Amino acid sequence: MTQSQLQEHFDTFYEDIFIEISTKYGEIEAMNICENLGDHLLGNVYIRFSSEEEAGIAVEALNQRFYSGRPLYAELSPVTEFREACCRQNENGECTKGGFCNFMHPKEPTPKLKKDLFAAQREMSQRGSNSRPTAYEAVATTTVLWDQLQILIIVFLIT
Template identity: 55%
Template sequence: MAEHLASIFGTEKDRVNCPFYFKIGACRHGDRCSRLHNRPTISPTILLSNMYQRPDMITPGVDPQGQPIDPRKIQEHFEDFYEDIYEELSKFGEIESLNVCDNLADHMIGNVYAQFREEDQAAAALQALQGRFYSGRPIIADFSPVTDFREATCRQYEENNCNRGGYCNFMHVKVIGRDLRRKLFGSYRKYRGHRSRSRSGSPRPRRDRDRDRHRDRDDNRDRNGRRPDRTDRDAGGRRKNGSPKRSHSRSRSRSPPPAREGSEERRARIEQWNREREEKP
């Protein structure tokens, strides 16, 4: 029985724990939900609830005075907000994903999810945000159970065919421009060899990875398509045509990043937290 309960934890078959809260960190029923919302006591992800307020919040594409807004102005307003939040949160550690919801439902509108590389970095950021304000509004921050944004994001929205619109119960993540993504997340790419799970975080386009792979392969070949061997080099390690030997020691010495917890490990930890909470007097 215990194995069965563990296998269905956080799924639609689980009649005890809320699957939406487990996957998205938010539930449309809130505290009135008939299922449990297991709030983590520690997590690499923090949620800033209803923080982003787009300029056309009342009517899409129209400002509060009823005047149409240029979509470029809306995107510029969003990216200014995104950069502000990133710069503030990055003071506490490396940010792996920073996602802002474009949903319209009350429990998800303007939600900001920041996933740090380490849980203690998220804890430091959460503590620093307590009691603070942004644009005259208090910041509501808490740990979030979301660790895999692939499960939380609406796939139909990514393909531009979600028929539920802004009231979808899965994340509609707003996308930042390529220039801003490179500016904020580009510095991390040379230190880590993995991709973020976020659409608006730091995923590296496949064409860039393929281009670099082909470039590295071409660097190891001469103009005739041959790989240079020792006979093509002099005693100083230089090729006979005068070009210096390229060093790839940096890429070889790069150690793979530690694997993040999967869903099963995360569920087991949450169950352990619940047991410890119940055992406390």
């Protein structure tokens, strides 16, 4: 698979998770998906909600859900800022531990997708939850490589 195809698959996964979570559980302040290979980080999705109440509701509901036939495991995290958990060396392209680093190596969606999703979320919030903006109407249903991971969703609380 080419890098372009891998990015396309990842973008589909990112969009699917973002839309599902933001439309059902609350406003997403930030979302990171690890590309680390270590067992304790592989497949982890980190979401920071705008309120503690939304985070709690999401954790409770997501622990009853499946994604691509696999159970989701959600828990709250005391960490309130992604920056603290991310590998600074990786940000500079200098991490010598690669995918087995103990700090997050977030995989980024294409900038346009990320911008569009957060803009659509803002628009939906301004218009009210009964009407969804166009960017939310086409949720991809393609099975992607990322679907094969056991997904742990860690919800960050805003303090």
